[in-house]
Amino acid sequence: MxxxxxxxxxxxxxxxxxxxxxxxxxxxxxxxxxxxxxxxxxxxxxxxxxxxPVQSSAPPVNPKLPVYVLIGAVAFIAIVYITTMLLQPKKSATNSYITYKPRRSYQSSFVYTNTATGDPVYLRMGVDYIDKGNGKSEQELHAQFNNAMDGKLIADRLMTDESMRNNRCSLTFKIYSPDMVYAIGCNSVLLQLDTRNNRLTDVTQSTFKDYPKLSSGVAKLDFDYSKPMINVMNNEGETFYYFPAVKKLVDTQTEADKIWKQIYNARRYFEFGYMGDYFDDNKVNQLLEVKYIKGADQNLKRDLTPGRKYFGPAIIYQDENNLMIVVNTTAAPDPPMSIQKIDTETGKILWALPPDKFYLSQVVKCKQGYAIEYRKDEEADYVHGVMVVSDSGKLIHNYQLSRTE
Structure with a gap:
């Protein structure tokens, strides 16, 4: 079919x-x-x-459960936030802003040797501007201490002198001995540098409180660079002369000369000058050794480097056995400069650093050799810092900072 x-x-x-x-x-x-x-x-x-259907050990799922979980989470977050706001202490209107702290602005610097460690220290005075909001700001003056061998911060100390803080006064320094360093700020504030503990202290009141002639107050202070003294003017316009090393205050230049001769009667030092007549037509710079003869009450001078020609010379460091100078390499305007160490007996150049363009501020002896504070011009974007050079003239370290540092 x-x-x-x-x-x-x-x-x-x-x-x-x-x-x-x-x-x-x-x-x-x-x-x-x-x-x-x-x-x-x-x-x-x-x-x-x-x-x-596939068997499961889990209980049946409520399709509305995710919605409940989401609502619960939102409610929990809201409760925690409201509770936190209620328990937080109330802030006053003056504290409701956000503090803004710009970069520190530096105004003066100084290199010295720490008498405890022998290391060179780079001291810089800087101002912090703190924005307080509503167009208001505050200034903080800081003394910042850095080890010039590695750049590490040693201390950052807040200076409380209101006049120096508000006026942003630059400091001038003078070394009387390795452990006796003074600074003058705002023309009338005397500060002492603790070279062991890296601290800068206002000593104006404590230094002059025992001198009745300064009871009216200090109007002006100046370092005297021909003698180891400080010129002091009181608020009545009278001038005095203070010797920190012996803590003596005198009224006249004659008294000041007498103290200087008593203290430094055997001192030998070096200077650039001219041994010939002041009115000579062909005056030249001469590196002179000067010895004070106490019996004759006069200075004996010797040309240490006869016949050598110098362009724009200056002595940057000297003691009984060491002498360092800086000279322009040519007679041209703004030439490179040469830092040289001179034998104090023969006048020979022991060593010289490669010529460079810079401004030198301070040179100190340290355990590594010499610490040289320098600053360059706009061609090098104003870099600055401290070069550490060995006794043999080798550059050990260059602690260099940028313009804004």
Missing amino acids: ARDIKAIQCPKCGSIFKQEIKPEFYRCQNCQTEYFLDSDDTHVYHHHERAK
């Missing part, structure tokens, strides 16, 4: 889309019902099993 050709439909959903899984056995691609055909019958037999 011939078999009719009919479209085979799923007995469950009627779909004709199927997959043959073995001869005359099919799976409906729509509802997954399995069925087969009898070759002698037109019946379709089917078998369908509903897929079992």
Whole structure:
């Protein structure tokens, strides 16, 4: 008997889309019902099993649970924020701003040797501007101490003198001995540098309190660079002369000369001058050795380097056995400069650093050799710092800072 050709439909959903899984056995691609055909019958037999749900140990999930969690989290954050604000102490109107602190502005510097360690120290005076808000600001004056060998900060001390802080006064320094260094600020403030503990202290009152002639107060102070003394003017316009080394105050230049001769009667020192007549047409710079002869009450001078020509010379360091000078390398305007160490007996050049353009402020003896404070001009963007040079003239370290540092 011939078999009719009919479209085979799923007995469950009627779909004709199927997959043959073995001869005359099919799976409906729509509802997954399995069925087969009898070759002698037109019946379709089917078998369908509903897929079992995957078993899970977790309890049934509430579809609204994520919403509840989100609402709870927001509520918790809000409660914590409100509680924190309520418990926070109230701030006054003057403290409600944000403090802004710009870069420190430096105004004067000085290199010296720490008498406890022997290391060179770079002291810089700087002002901090603190923005207080509402157009108001405050100034803080700081004495900053750095080790010139490695640049590490030793101390940063706040200066409390109101006049110096408000007027941003630069300081001038003078060394009377390795452990006796003074500075003058604002023309009338005397400060002493503690070279052991790296501290700068106002000693104006304590230094002059025992002198009745200064009871009216100090109007002006000046370092005298021809003698180891300080010129002092009181508020009545009277001038006096103070010797820190012996703590003596005198009224006249004659008395000052007498004290100087008593203290330095055997002193030998060096200077640039001219041994000939002042009115000579061909005056030249001469490096002179000067010895004070006490019996004759006069200075004996000797040309240490006869025949040598100097351009713009200056002595930058001297003691009984050491002498350092700086000279222009040529007669041209603004030439490079040469730092040289001179033999104090023969006048020979022991060594010279490579010529360079800079301004020298201070040279001190340290355990490494010499510490030389310098500053360069606009061609080098005003870099500055301290060069440490050995006794043999070798550059050991250059603690260099940029213009804004």
